[in-house]
Amino acid sequence: MPWESTVAPDIKNLDMSDYAQQVFSRCDALALHSQSYEGMDRRYLTPEHSMANLQVAQWMASAGMETWVDQAGNQWGRYAAPDPDAKSFVMGSHIDTVPNGGIYDGILGIILPISLVQYLYDNDIKLPFHLEIVAFGDEEGTRFGTTLLGSRAITGLWQQQWSGLIDAQGVTIEDALKNFGCDINRVNEASRLKDKILGFLETHIEQGPVLEAEHIPVGTVSGIAGAKRFTLKILGEAGHAGTVPMNMRTDALVAAAEMIQAIEEVASELGVVATVGKITNYPNAVNVIPGEVQFTLDIRSEIDSRRDTVIEILQQVLGQVSEKRKVTLEWKMTHSAKAVACDAKLQHLVSNSINAAGYRQISLPSGAGHDAMALADICPVAMLFVRCEKGISHHPAESVLVEDIEAALKVLVNFVVFYQQQLD
Known part of the structure; x- marks a missing residue:
């Protein structure tokens, strides 16, 4: 019935x-x-x-x-x-x-x-x-x-x-x-x-x-x-951990650390969620200054325009970090969903x-x-x-x-x- x-x-x-x-x-x-x-x-x-x-x-x-x-x-x-x-x-x-x-x-x-x-x-x-x-x-x-x-x-x-x-x-x-x-x-x-x-x-x-x-x-x-994902590559210069003075280093991992902190701050302030979930460090040796780092960025928002605005801001902010740290920064988008x-x-x-x-x-x-x-x-x-x-x-x-x-x-x-x- x-x-x-x-x-x-x-x-x-x-x-x-x-x-x-x-x-x-x-x-x-x-x-x-x-x-x-x-x-x-x-x-x-x-x-x-x-x-x-x-x-x-x-x-x-x-x-x-x-x-x-x-x-x-x-x-x-x-x-x-x-x-x-x-x-x-x-x-x-x-x-x-x-x-x-x-x-x-x-x-x-x-x-x-x-x-x-x-x-x-x-x-x-x-x-x-x-x-x-x-x-x-x-x-x-x-x-x-x-x-x-x-x-x-x-x-x-x-x-x-x-x-x-x-x-x-x-x-x-x-x-x-x-x-x-x-x-x-x-x-x-x-x-x-x-x-x-x-x-x-x-x-x-x-x-x-x-x-x-x-x-x-x-x-x-x-x-x-909607989500977008990126792989970011930072190129610095590897060197001996004991012989290169601190003020003369181009440490890719230190640059990455500063960038990751900036991502958290910008995302929190502008109302999106952003996650660095995977980090790869080269050469990843205890006595070598890191010369290359790759990390992923997953950024999401219910409003695509807000998410994309935050991505543009992050590109500027992370670019400023790379200039200050004298490293090269490359972005590659790996996923996009509206x-x-x-x-x-x-x-x-x-x-x-x-x-x-x-x-x-x-x-x-x-x-x-x-x-x-x-x-x-x-x-x-x-x-x-x-x-x-x-x-x-x-x-x-x-x-x-x-x-x-x-x-x-x-x-x-x-x-x-x-x-x-x-x-x-």
Whole structure:
């Protein structure tokens, strides 16, 4: 039976504890499909990915869903509307992980909506739209070094040059797809561009500490930060650590240290996040003045123009440091992704769904990239964040509370009710 368009269930008092425990247990079960026993490690198009897809498909089927795997290796399920010609609303996230990762990053956003559908199925509740769930095969990019392969295929933006991607063991992506039961020459069939999807909602652990600090289980995401990454090379002059006077040195590492401090100061002052995550020092010997240093710079903002303004300022500031230190500084951009604003109407529905479930609502940006960034090219997108302990992610210590899972389930139930109402 469909819900009455003007009546929503009493979500505040709805007992979703059994479904929440189901989600909790299933995340544990899916963690068994890992290439490593020391932290999660499930990469795109591996046997572990295949087994995880199969397990997810079984859970989808038990919730009354049709299932299939597309030609990019993404696992799909559809809770069909009574009208076969109805359009689809999609929920989901990614099933791959980083090496030594956790069991909730991405995975929670797949298992939660499956249990939402299980609740609908158990109570014979039909929707006026197909509710589809997708487990994207590659978001992290840990196998082939290119992120969002799964969701880019969905948007019809699979790039021809990706055919040449090779993993660390020398396996081509073409062969990996073939071994997975897919065909790289048919990846375009994964595209949903012509389907006119109604929208996409991705539930994800926050991967940050804000919700925990605010003592609330869930939050609305305002947008996903755009990121640019650079490799900076500093060329000084190597020399003997004991014979070159301090005032006559051209120490590349000292110059790098000053630059890194300047990056922190400028980013903090101008409201972006900037991270120097990797440093390589040459010749890296105890008795040699460093002659060359390379370090990475990752800089992000929800507003692309602000991020780019800060980059211009940093280029000036670091240039001044290089002149003062008499070193040569070279910049090389290695990654660029534009910021994505979540759809205003969907954000409003998510916020109302949180309030109606009895929780205080806050809105926060995502500093991490997500599959929703790709889906924004073909449909409105929104995100729901779930609190995670200490904001830890990409680490075996990743942890969520079962009561926060129940909170998220209540929000998702509200969301499909409110979404149905706005379609009427």
